[in-house]
Amino acid sequence: MRALVITAPGEAEVREVPVPRARGGEVVVEVEQAGVCGTDLELFHGTLSYVRDGLTTFPIRPGHEWCGRVRSVGAGVDQSWLGRRVVGDTMLGCGRCRRCQSGRHHVCAVRTEIGIRGDQPGALAERLALPASALYAIPEVLSPAAGALVEPGGVALRAVRAAALRGGERVLVLGGGTIGHLCSAFAVAHGATVTVADPRPEALELAGRFGAVGVAPDDLPDEPSFEVVMEASGGPDSAQRAVRLVEPGGHLVLVGLANQPSMVDTRDLVFGDLTVSGLLGASAGLEGVIAWYAAGEVVPDDLVAAVVGLSQVPALFRGERPAQAGSGPKIHVQPSRHG
Template sequence: MRAFVVTGPGVAGVSEVPEPVAAPGEVVVDVERAGVCGTDVEFFTGEMQYLAEGHARYPMRLGHEWCGTVSAAGAGVDRAWLGRRVTGDTMLGCGRCRSCLGGHQHVCAQRQEVGIRGGRHGALAEQLAVPVTSVHELPAGLDPALGALVEPGGNAFRAARAAAGERVLVLGPGTIGLLTALFLRAAGSEVHLAGTTPWSVEFACSLGFAAGTAPPPLPFDAVVDATGDPASPAHAVELVQPAGRVVYIGLAGEPSPVDTRNLVLKDITAVGILSASPGLRATIDAYAAGEVDPRPLVAATVGLADVAAVLAGQRPPGATAGPKIHVDPRT
């Protein structure tokens, strides 16, 4: 089959690789749509910390935001899964440790991450194999763009739930920030966004949000940091009202100092969001019910041969203003 393979920093392309075989407890999925994420960009450039820590190494097959149809099932898997359209969890715990047994496999120290960590191949390919315990069935007829937005949406759903308040500020109107804003608005919050680039602010405004290049002088019950700016976490604490909440879902490439005296003296609750895992089912339900529709975020859908250019920062011809690029591996 065809797969997008990164062999080193800035070196990648489409290769012919063996088709996956479903091991016991696994299914093979024919990939219908996959998303390109900032994490994929960091692996392409060689900046991803997992490479330095030994959790990942080249060659790599990226892609952890996906949907598709189950085409094969390994031993011990109910054959009823065959033909079902599914999406899947990125985080695959060991199943034996305290975290996994407590229902928190997404923070298992020995976890694999699809297309990211532990050698588990990703979805920028015609097929991928995943544990059946990690897949979630999609409702019939759900747009494949929505199916491939479930994983980032699950992260955003958790951030929105943690930040729920009457008035919320989201720092960073990228994919995750905008998804978080959509979930917050669906829950009834007054949402404001602040970004550093005029085009991202303009796009947020096109979705009906109040947005600008600087936060408005308003009291905020919660602030969500969805940026990669190392100064932003401390700024979020400054912006939130006393007794409010700050939610951290963005990650900087260097340490982000926060003065804990400000947390204590303002009685602030700080929450970190790592994974979509606990929010996947709720996200699917919200998309299926039409409560949240993030499809305008998808600027273009390209083929596998175009992925390297996208990871290098090129916008596909005809792309709209949205921040997300999708891939149809069949083309």
């Protein structure tokens, strides 16, 4: 089968690789559609912290945002999975430690992250093997775009849950990328009044499609003005700015990851009596996102600017945007597509 392989920092190619077989407890999924994530770009450039820390080594086969259909099952797996449309958890814990046993497998110290950390190949390939325990069924009604946006949606839904929205709150989302817009969409669906700050006009226009108000960062107020601020830009100075914009007693939710240390004056957190949440991964949000999408309460499809084949992904990694791409921040891949 064909799969994308990052062979070294700055180098990627499509290769013929062996078709995976489902071992005990595993399934093999035919990948319908997969997303190219900012994490994949960091892997390509070698800037991801896991690379620096030796937790990820090359070559690596990326891809962790996907949907597909189960084509084979290994020993011990319920046969009813065969033929079902699914998505999967990226985070695979050891299953034995206290974190895993308490439902925190996404922060297991020895976890594997599909297509990111460890030796579990990712979904930018025609087929993908993974444990059946990581599967979530999705309905046929979901578009391929929505299916492949379940994983980033899980991060966003966790962010909204962390903010404990009850309706009526003023929420600011810093960053109009995929995660930022999904945070905005779920916050709107929870009854909040949402502002998205981003310097790009196309991001501000897209914010309006999800029910938010888009503003340029320079147009934000200088004083605390929002009960909740979600930092989704990953800018190194954005977290400290977020702190200054949260109303006393409010929530600061951190989902963006900067490529360098983000400095925050903890005195501002204390004097503001702020609740601060940092979120890693989508695990606890996946089931909820599927329900929201399936009900049509959040429709994420406008985030996808183009759908390409595997052969075009190396060019994407080098910064080339597909011809005729729309304004959305996300590029999707159909591994079965040639050309």
